[in-house]
Amino acid sequence: MIKNLLYVLNLKRKETYKAILWELVHAIFLAAPIGFLLLILQDLFLPAPHPAKLWTYVGLMIGLLVLQLFVAVRSVIASNGMTYAVSTDLRIRLGNQLQRLSMGTFKQRDPGDLAAVLLQDVANFELIFGHTVGNITAALFSMLVLSGFLFITDWRLAIVLLAALPLVWLMVRLAAHLLTKQGKKHVAARNATSARFLEYVSGIRTIKSFGMTGKRFSSLEKALNDFRRASIRTEAIPGPFVLLATVVLEVCFLLMLWLGIHFFAQGTLAIPVLIAFLLMGYRLYDPIKIMLVDFALLRYMNISLGRVLELLQTPRQGAGKNLQPSHYDICFHDVSFGYHPERKVLDKVSFQIPEHRMTALVGPSGSGKTTITSLIARFWDVDEGRIEIGGIAIQDMKPTTVYSLISEVFQEVYLFDDTIYNNIKYGKPEATEAEIIAAAERACVLDFAWEMPGGLHSAVGENGNKLSGGQKQRISIARALLKDAPIVLLDEATASLDPENEIYIQQAIQELVKDKTVIVIAHKLATVRKADQLLVLQEGQIVERGSHGELMALGGLYRRLYDIQQQAGGWKLGKKALPEP
């Protein structure tokens, strides 16, 4: 925990030092009135007390109280300032980190869990850190100041009062240990709830159509129940320990009182000192009780902080050099890759995709076609081998350079909750209006946009839910046209469209692929017969390559796939549907 805390406090040293300084001043101001109280008591027990002196002490105590209020406000401001400076810094770092992580990291993690780190874990840190760290620092300092003061006044009674500390510390450790264990379960349950909620919202259509709403959507219900149980247990942990520690403190206090009376009877303790100890004992124990709960909370916070730091420390994609290829043929040299170390999806694959030509990737479902396009776009890094664009290894280029060279049109289109116009503009943020309209026209977007009340400025809704699948695809093609990247990755976008939309999309794609290096994932083999090169994949290996004519003549897997599709009317085939030759 200390390591994590030091890491975050180091992020904002100036603010941290300022907060610590104010807490120290605050602790001195909290302890100082007790010194005056002791002086007043001593004076009161003199045979002839000095009223003027006594009033001066009272006046000084009032003055200190006013100053203490001011200092308390300043220390709260300083510790809140430090907390928000640290949490803002963490959020900015997380934002930067997300930009530098590979797509693989996003795909590998549960989106609900990732969202929980960004939103809830940082908020958890902010809430607990802001609340506890000031309290703990102030409590520690005031305990130190008071203990010093008590030792100077009477070391024997001070030892008895302070003897409670090791026992209380033991309880804090125990509570913190249990809270850490339970806290992990609590955080996991909370994240599972977020994930199930996300799933519920994004799958609401399926859930409704299969009547899985309400109690019947049992995974959400279970997650909510687990979360409730975990929350109750987490809340319940510090209670018994605080109670036990309070008993220990009370026992030590009574012991100190008994000894005090004993020393007084022996004549080795003055009555003002005994009274001062009675008053100060409670002042010494108050911060301990606060620390007891806060320290346990801090351990709980550490779980959230650990998750934030783990994401911050996830290895980034290499920054690469400022290299720009002068041509755009793509080369795979013995590339091996697996999403998980134990299972290779591509095994020593080598091929060349010539510039300005169309290459089609064909093969049964799961053979690795999409994986090849994801590796070209550097969503993932290869395990072995090398991928080059224009003779430069993509690992040596900046990831942003690689992204700038590639336009993608996939079956699943993501649109931002914005206008059609702005969604196209994402392809080239600096594009002029004329360029955007030209791209919209070439991608057949204008045909449907003009019929909408706002034309190109009509809102598309959350992920384009106000548009049809074909319309969304035309917008994504317009976006790619505007980007005008030299390499186009196409996941045969017309697989699930009606004939009218298919004609529009084919037309838009023809515009997009002109003079580009094109890699198309082909599901309907009839549509890629004219491709310059076909690469046939099976179980992560290229088993055939050549033109349509060459592959048909070969009479292998491609021919079988083609013949079956001709008979089945273009349906996509799974591995099991493949008959043996």
Ligand SMILES: Nc1ncnc2c1ncn2[C@@H]1O[C@H](COP(=O)(O)OP(=O)(O)OP(=O)(O)O)[C@@H](O)[C@H]1O
């Ligand atoms: N994100 C992922 N995590 C783990 N495994 C994955 C992931 N994506 C794909 N795979 C696995 O990798 C293999 C190749 O998948 P890929 O999507 O590349 O196949 P494909 O040929 O494009 O299939 P399809 O034609 O059905 O789209 C499959 O076995 C698949 O289950």
